[in-house]
Structure formats: C-alpha cells, structure tokens
Amino acid sequence: MFGLHYNLERSAIGLVVFIVLVASIGGLIEIAPLFTIDETVEKAPDMRVYTPLEVAGRNIYIREGCYACHSQMIRTLRDEVERYGPYSLAVESSYDHPQLWGSKRTGPDLARLGNKYSDAWHTVHLTNPRDVVRESKMPAYRWLLRDTLRTDDLSNHLTALRTVGVPYTDEQIANAALDAYGQANPETEAADSVAERYGAETNIRMFDGVTDRLTDMDALVAYLQVLGNLTDAAHQPNQPEAE
Numbered sequence: 001m002f003g004l005h006y007n008l009e010r011s012a013i014g015l016v017v018f019i020v021l022v023a024s025i026g027g028l029i030e031i032a033p034l035f036t037i038d039e040t041v042e043k044a045p046d047m048r049v050y051t052p053l054e055v056a057g058r059n060i061y062i063r064e065g066c067y068a069c070h071s072q073m074i075r076t077l078r079d080e081v082e083r084y085g086p087y088s089l090a091v092e093s094s095y096d097h098p099q100l101w102g103s104k105r106t107g108p109d110l111a112r113l114g115n116k117y118s119d120a121w122h123t124v125h126l127t128n129p130r131d132v133v134r135e136s137k138m139p140a141y142r143w144l145l146r147d148t149l150r151t152d153d154l155s156n157h158l159t160a161l162r163t164v165g166v167p168y169t170d171e172q173i174a175n176a177a178l179d180a181y182g183q184a185n186p187e188t189e190a191a192d193s194v195a196e197r198y199g200a201e202t203n204i205r206m207f208d209g210v211t212d213r214l215t216d217m218d219a220l221v222a223y224l225q226v227l228g229n230l231t232d233a234a235h236q237p238n239q240p241e242a243e
C-alpha cells in the first residue's frame with residue numbers, strides 16, 4: 001500500500017493519471033443515471049404546457065423568491081405522501097425551466113397545491129397571510145394586487161421555453177399576450193381561444209377580483225392553482241396514494 005504510494009509520488013505522470021482516475025469516480029456516479037434518463041422519466045401523454053398567464057405567474061414566483069421558503073417536490077417518504085399526496089414524479093417537472101424543487105421548507109410544500117384553496121383565499125393570503133392564517137410568518141406581498149401585469153414580453157418567454165424543449169406551437173407563441181388576457185376574462189372571445197389552444201381543463205376565470213386590468217396577482221394565483229395538475233400521472237393506479 002505505502003510502496004504503491006511512494007512509487008506514485010515519484011512519477012509525476014502516474015500521479016496525475018491516478019488523481020484523474022480517482023476524481024472521475026464521483027463524476028461517473030453522478031453522470032451514469034443520465035444514460036437511462038429515457039426509461040427513468042415516466043410517460044405522461046396527458047401532460048399539458050403552462051399557459052402564458054401561468055408562465056407569467058411562475059416568473060413572479062421566482063422574482064419574489066417564494067422558492068426560498070417553499071419546496072415543490074414531495075419525497076417518497078410515507079409522512080410526506082400522507083401530508084401532501086402522491087410523491088412527485090420526474091415527468092411533472094419536465095416543463096419547468098428552471099425547476100423549482102427548492103431545498104428549504106419554512107412553509108409547506110406546494111407541489112400539489114392546485115385546487116386546495118379558492119382564488120379568493122390565495123388573493124387574501126398573499127396580500128396579508130395573517131388575515132387567513134393568524135400565526136403565519138409568511139411575508140405580505142401587497143404590491144401583487146396593485147401592479148399591472150406585463151404581457152407584451154410573454155411571446156418571448158414562450159419562445160425561450162420552446163428553445164429548451166417545451167412544445168409550444170407558433171400559434172400559442174404569437175397569441176401569448178391575448179391568451180393571458182383571455183384566461184382571466186371569461187365570457188370573452190379571447191377566453192374561448194385559450195380553451196382551444198390549451199385544452200378544456202384550463203382554469204379560465206377572474207383570479208383576483210380586479211375587473212379592469214390584469215394584475216401580477218392574477219398571474220401568480222393562476223400558476224398556484226395549476227401546481228400538480230399539469231398531468232394526472234402521479235394519480236394513476238400504479239402510483240402510491242395517501243391512505
């Protein structure tokens with residue numbers, strides 16, 4: 001053992017080769033699972049893409065740093081499955097660029113938040129969490145209801161997502177701003193075309209109760225309400241359900 005070391009240290013090239021060999025073991029262990037990525041990621045034919053309004057909401061979620069306190073990944077541990085629902089599957093994050101799994105839970109996991117609360121609850125909670133959860137220490141985000149949502153750049157956001165593999169069509173990209181408006185304004189023609197382009201399951205409603213314009217709140221609530229609902233894959237019979 002020490003003889004080998006002694007000899008290695010006297011041969012510069014041998015030492016370098018040995019160091020590279022040893023150092024690459026960790027790298028290989030990290031890289032090897034990616035060779036089977038196609039079999040690892042589940043199939044989800046029903047997977048739908050985020051609408052432009054939801055993409056805008058996701059960007060606000062990132063901007064406000066919600067991921068610093070909330071994870072979006074339910075682990076396979078029993079207590080997590082019982083608390084939050086079926087554990088997260090890889091395919092559920094496949095349109096998330098960047099992923100928002102997070103690494104810290106000051107607040108609860110949000111991976112299956114969609115439809116848990118009403119839009120009105122979210123609007124009140126985000127404006128001042130203490131109004132609905134008395135002991136909450138989540139910050140208040142009062143400006144979300146005040147600030148008008150920027151939509152003129154949404155086509156660019158969709159284009160960027162398509163570049164990294166999200167299957168947006170040309171039509172969806174071209175109509176991004178109109179679709180954002182339509183999703184929060186039911187009873188308009190624009191709302192009908194959102195359902196056509198993104199499917200009948202899309203949540204089309206006024207999310208924040210502000211009637212005269214789109215706000216950042218509309219977008220963020222639309223995003224929160226779709227969390228865990230892009231695909232049904234995790235609820236299929238071969239996946240574990242909380243008892």
Ligand code: HEC
Pocket residue numbers: 061064065066067068069070106107108109110113116129133135136137138139141220224
């Ligand atoms: C400083 C940490 C912190 C930050 C930042 C934060 N939250 Fe929270 N959040 C909490 C805590 C703690 C709770 C639990 C108490 C409550 O419900 O208010 C919570 C609860 C929630 C809930 C209710 C979840 C459930 O299942 O009951 C939602 C939804 C939520 N937060 C969304 C957000 C969003 C969206 C943002 C960013 C705009 C955000 N949070 C930022 C700490 C945080």
